[in-house]
Amino acid sequence: MSSPESDESTPLLRSDMSSPALVSQPDASPAVFSLPVPPADLKYGALHRALSTRQVQMIAIAGTIGTGLFLGTGRSLAQGGPASMLICYSIVGFVVYVTLLLLGEMATQYPVAGSFNAYATRFFSPSYGFALSWNYWFNDAVSLASDLTAAQLVLDYWNVSHPWIISLVLWVFLVGVNSIHVRAYGEIEYWLASLKIATIVVFVFIGILVNVGVNREHRYIGGENWRIAGAPFVGGFGGFAHVFVTASFAYGGTESLGITAGETRNPTKNMPKVVKAVFWRILLFYILTVLLIGLNVPYTYPNLSNKTTATSPFTIVFAAVGSNVAGSFMNAVILTSVVSAGNHALFAGTRVLYGLACASQAPEFLMRTTPAGVPLFALFGTASISALCFGSSFIGNGQLWSWLQNLVGVSNQIAWLSIGLASWRFRKAWRRQGRSLSEMKFHSKWTWGWGPPFVIITVIALILIQGWDSLFPVFSPVDFVSYYIELPVMLVMYIAWAATHGRDEKTQPTALPLPSSELSAGKKGVLSRWLDTVDTDTVDLRKDEYEELSTDLxxxxxxxxxxxxxxxxxxxxxxxxx
Incomplete structure (x- = not known):
C-alpha cells in the first residue's frame, strides 16, 4: 500500500473542479457557466492536493496564533484593560467558532480553490463575491506587510539598528519558500506552529508561577493589576469597543483554513476533523493566555503600545521570572511566530488571487502555475504589497502597525460576515431543492437554525461599534479611515461589477438547466434582479461535490x-x- 504522504502529483484543476474524479456529474448544458479548462500543455498548470491532516491543522493554528496574540494583546491591554480584553476575546472567539462550523459545512461539501470567497460568489452574489475576494486578497497582502512591520517591533527589544533590513531578508525568505511547493510551505508551518504551541504551554505554567510569587520581587500578584487606578476597564466604552478590532486581528486567519481545502488530501474526512479540533485548541490558548496576561502585566507598563514601539506581554512575563535570557528567548520565539504568520498570509493571499483569476475576475496570467503547482505570478503580486512595511521608517513602527492592524481586523470581520451570508443562502438552497441533511458530508446540527443569522448580526454590530474611539471624545480622521475605509471600497466594487457584469450569464454561478429563459427570469425575486443575488431554487448544488479518490481510501x-x-x-x- 502506498503511503498518502508520497502522493504529491494528484492535481487539482482550478475551482471548476473539472476533473472527472472530482465531480459528481458533468455540466448539463453548454449554456451553463463553466470556468475554462487548463490547456493541454499545462501552461496554466494545476494546484496539487499535497497537504496532510497534520499540516492543515497546524496551518490553521499557525495562521491564527501570531502577531495578534504575541503583540496585539499588549495593545488590547493598554487601550481596554484586562477585563475588556478577556470579555472581547471570549465574545469574538465564540463568534469565530460558529463561523468556522458554517465554513466547514461548505468546505467539506465543495473543497474548491478560493474557499469562502468562492462560496459567497456561488451562493450569495457574484458581484459581492468579486468585491469580497479582492478585499480578502488585500487583507492577506496587508497582513504580510503587518507581520514584516511587527518583526521590526520585535527586534527593537535588542536595539537592532536598521531593522528594515531584517524585514527585507524575511521577505526574500518567505517568497522563496512559497515558490518551491505547497508541501514546503506546509512543512515549515507545521514545525513553526509546533514551536508556538510549545511556547504557549510553557507560558501558561510560567504565568501561573509568576502570579503566585515566583518573580523578581518574590511577591504574590493575584488580581492586583485588575484593581489599579483605571482598571479593569480602561477608556470606558470606547476602550472596550476598541479591543474588538484587535481581537478580530488576533483571531483572523482561522477562516483561511477553508482556502487549504483546495490542496488538502481526502478533504471529506480531513476538513471536519480540522474544523472540530483546531478551534477548541485555539480558544483554549487564547482565553488562558489573555487571562494570565491581564493578571501579570499592568496596563500602565511602559512601552506596552505606542507610536514607535510595542513590547510583547509574553516577553514581559518571561522576563519577570528573573532572567534576561528567558526574555530574549521568548522574544526570539515571537520573531519565529511573525515569520510563520507572514508565511501563512502570503500563501493565503496567493491562493485567493489565483482563485480570482480562475473566476475571470483577475487577469488570466495569474492562473499560470509551475510544474510543482505554485501560482508564481499570483505569489509575486501578493508579495509586492508588503512594500508598505518599509514606510515604517517615516511614521514609526508602532503607528504603522496599529493602522495595518485595524485594516486587517476589519477585513477579517468582513470575511466572517461573508461566510454567514454564504451559509445562509447555501442552507436555504439545500432546503428549497429538497435535499436531505443526510446527504451532507458534514453539518453542524446545533447551529442549523440560528447559526448564519447570529454570525451576520453579531459581526455587523462589531464592525459598527469598534470605531467608537475614533469618533469620541475627539474625532481622529486617520483612525476612522483605518476602521471603515474598506466598507465604501467594497460597495464601489460591488456596484461596478454588478453594473458591468450583473446581467451577463457567462459570469453567473453554475445553475440547473431550466425549460426556458423566461421561466428562469420569472423565478427570480426582487433581490435576484436588482442586487445580483443568486437564485436558491436554481443554483446547482451538485457541481464540485467531492468524490473520494483511491489515495483517500x-x-x-x-x-x-x-x-x-x-x-x-x-x-x-x-x-x-x-
Missing amino acids: EEDLEREEHLKGRVRWAWKLYYLIA
Missing part, C-alpha cells in the same frame, strides 16, 4: 490498520495531537 485504510495494531494507543495519541 488508502489513507483511511492505513489509519484503521494503525488503530488496530499493538501500539494503537500510541497512534491514538499521535492522531489526537497531530
Whole structure:
C-alpha cells in the first residue's frame, strides 16, 4: 500500500473542479457557466492536493496564533484593560467558532480553490463575491506587510539598528519558500506552529508561577493589576469597543483554513476533523493566555503600545521570572511566530488571487502555475504589497502597525460576515431543492437554525461599534479611515461589477438547466434582479461535490490498520495531537 504522504502529483484543476474524479456529474448544458479548462500543455498548470491532516491543522493554528496574540494583546491591554480584553476575546472567539462550523459545512461539501470567497460568489452574489475576494486578497497582502512591520517591533527589544533590513531578508525568505511547493510551505508551518504551541504551554505554567510569587520581587500578584487606578476597564466604552478590532486581528486567519481545502488530501474526512479540533485548541490558548496576561502585566507598563514601539506581554512575563535570557528567548520565539504568520498570509493571499483569476475576475496570467503547482505570478503580486512595511521608517513602527492592524481586523470581520451570508443562502438552497441533511458530508446540527443569522448580526454590530474611539471624545480622521475605509471600497466594487457584469450569464454561478429563459427570469425575486443575488431554487448544488479518490481510501485504510495494531494507543495519541 502506498503511503498518502508520497502522493504529491494528484492535481487539482482550478475551482471548476473539472476533473472527472472530482465531480459528481458533468455540466448539463453548454449554456451553463463553466470556468475554462487548463490547456493541454499545462501552461496554466494545476494546484496539487499535497497537504496532510497534520499540516492543515497546524496551518490553521499557525495562521491564527501570531502577531495578534504575541503583540496585539499588549495593545488590547493598554487601550481596554484586562477585563475588556478577556470579555472581547471570549465574545469574538465564540463568534469565530460558529463561523468556522458554517465554513466547514461548505468546505467539506465543495473543497474548491478560493474557499469562502468562492462560496459567497456561488451562493450569495457574484458581484459581492468579486468585491469580497479582492478585499480578502488585500487583507492577506496587508497582513504580510503587518507581520514584516511587527518583526521590526520585535527586534527593537535588542536595539537592532536598521531593522528594515531584517524585514527585507524575511521577505526574500518567505517568497522563496512559497515558490518551491505547497508541501514546503506546509512543512515549515507545521514545525513553526509546533514551536508556538510549545511556547504557549510553557507560558501558561510560567504565568501561573509568576502570579503566585515566583518573580523578581518574590511577591504574590493575584488580581492586583485588575484593581489599579483605571482598571479593569480602561477608556470606558470606547476602550472596550476598541479591543474588538484587535481581537478580530488576533483571531483572523482561522477562516483561511477553508482556502487549504483546495490542496488538502481526502478533504471529506480531513476538513471536519480540522474544523472540530483546531478551534477548541485555539480558544483554549487564547482565553488562558489573555487571562494570565491581564493578571501579570499592568496596563500602565511602559512601552506596552505606542507610536514607535510595542513590547510583547509574553516577553514581559518571561522576563519577570528573573532572567534576561528567558526574555530574549521568548522574544526570539515571537520573531519565529511573525515569520510563520507572514508565511501563512502570503500563501493565503496567493491562493485567493489565483482563485480570482480562475473566476475571470483577475487577469488570466495569474492562473499560470509551475510544474510543482505554485501560482508564481499570483505569489509575486501578493508579495509586492508588503512594500508598505518599509514606510515604517517615516511614521514609526508602532503607528504603522496599529493602522495595518485595524485594516486587517476589519477585513477579517468582513470575511466572517461573508461566510454567514454564504451559509445562509447555501442552507436555504439545500432546503428549497429538497435535499436531505443526510446527504451532507458534514453539518453542524446545533447551529442549523440560528447559526448564519447570529454570525451576520453579531459581526455587523462589531464592525459598527469598534470605531467608537475614533469618533469620541475627539474625532481622529486617520483612525476612522483605518476602521471603515474598506466598507465604501467594497460597495464601489460591488456596484461596478454588478453594473458591468450583473446581467451577463457567462459570469453567473453554475445553475440547473431550466425549460426556458423566461421561466428562469420569472423565478427570480426582487433581490435576484436588482442586487445580483443568486437564485436558491436554481443554483446547482451538485457541481464540485467531492468524490473520494483511491489515495483517500488508502489513507483511511492505513489509519484503521494503525488503530488496530499493538501500539494503537500510541497512534491514538499521535492522531489526537497531530
